[in-house]
Amino acid sequence: MQIEFQEWFGLSPLMLLYALLAIGVAAYIRGYSGFGFSALTVTSLALILPPSEVVPTAYMLEVAASIHMLPLVWRTINWKILRWLVFGAVMGTPLGITFLEEVPQEMMRLVISAIVLTASLLLWKNIRIRSSASWYSMLGVGFFSGVINGAAAIGGLPVILFFLSISAGSALSRASMVAYIFIIDLYAVFLPGSQQMISTELLGRTVLFLIPLLVGIYIGHRSFIKTTPESFRKFALSLLIVLSLAVIVRAVLV
Numbered sequence: 001m002q003i004e005f006q007e008w009f010g011l012s013p014l015m016l017l018y019a020l021l022a023i024g025v026a027a028y029i030r031g032y033s034g035f036g037f038s039a040l041t042v043t044s045l046a047l048i049l050p051p052s053e054v055v056p057t058a059y060m061l062e063v064a065a066s067i068h069m070l071p072l073v074w075r076t077i078n079w080k081i082l083r084w085l086v087f088g089a090v091m092g093t094p095l096g097i098t099f100l101e102e103v104p105q106e107m108m109r110l111v112i113s114a115i116v117l118t119a120s121l122l123l124w125k126n127i128r129i130r131s132s133a134s135w136y137s138m139l140g141v142g143f144f145s146g147v148i149n150g151a152a153a154i155g156g157l158p159v160i161l162f163f164l165s166i167s168a169g170s171a172l173s174r175a176s177m178v179a180y181i182f183i184i185d186l187y188a189v190f191l192p193g194s195q196q197m198i199s200t201e202l203l204g205r206t207v208l209f210l211i212p213l214l215v216g217i218y219i220g221h222r223s224f225i226k227t228t229p230e231s232f233r234k235f236a237l238s239l240l241i242v243l244s245l246a247v248i249v250r251a252v253l254v
Contacts, residue, residue, distance in 0.1 A: 011205070015048045019205075023061070024212035030065050031220020033236055034073070034174035035156040035181065038062055039243045042153050043250070051152070055100060056197045058153040059185045060206050061213055066182030068217055073175035082176050082183075084135050085159060088142020089149065089184045096150020097191055103151070110251040112148050116157045117244035124237050138162070149184055150191075156181050157243075160236060173236075174224070 011019060022044035030037035038058040045054045141162045149155025159180055163173035189198075 011048065016208075018048065019045060020209070020212050023209045024216045027065065027213045027216025028220040028223075029216075029239065031069070031217035031222075032224045033160075033220075033239065034069075034177040035160045035236075036239050036243065037065060038149075038153045038155075038181075038185075039157060039247075043243065043246055046250075051100070052197050053199075053202055055153040056189070057202060057206050057209070059189045060198075061209055062153075062181050062185040063189060064210055065213055065217055066178055066185070068214060069178045069221065070182060072221060073171075073178050076171050076175035077179045078172050078176045081138060082180055084138035085142035085145070085162075085180055086183050088139040088144075089146030089155065089180075090142075090187060092143040092146025093150040093155075093184065093188050094191060096147040096152075096155075097188070099147070099151040106251045110248060112152060112154065112157075113244040113247040113251075116161065116240055117248065119158075119161050120237050120240040120244065124241070146184060150188060153185075153188075155184055157240060160240070164236065 023041065026037045026040035026044070029040060041058045041061065042051075042054050045057065049057075141158055145155040145158045148158070156177060160173065160177055163176065
């Protein structure tokens, strides 16, 4: 039985159970906050799978999550901001995928997490990163997000920091994040560098992961409906800080 599991999914039954639970928790947070799924997924699944398999899985699950959530948030999306972020990400993602193949993953995640941690702590202390939401600042954030999304599938982190820094409302930030992640991850999936990393085994595993993904998102969305803007902001920043610290500690200990 264990041999069959490993032949179908490349994981033992215990590892598969761990992966399903990790995806379910990440999906709940995605349904509640509109972001964080890839960061949690990459961090947790990297303990049992190589980054070259974790990153494409995160791309495909993010696309599925966004398809499920987009109808719920469509009317709240800020398309004016989103178009510049996406344009920057389109330019940066191919560079990030090149990094995924050439640069050591732990070093890259360590640097990225240190940057996100610093920015999150500044925002927690209400030391705002002043931004007028000009086209060049949005383009720059999108480019940086695209690079780290292609390299480590955590491109949503700098974008949510951007939305928090310009004091966008919780509903607008969440809706725009859902649309942004959908577009950049769909783009990343179809880039040649990503397609070379997607195997039949990886596809089968990803289809199975859709079950906890959809359940977690539904429960998370129901929780968001009852929340307040301030509690959303605190949750978002707390999540960023915890994720960044987890990645840094793992990189130092490995």
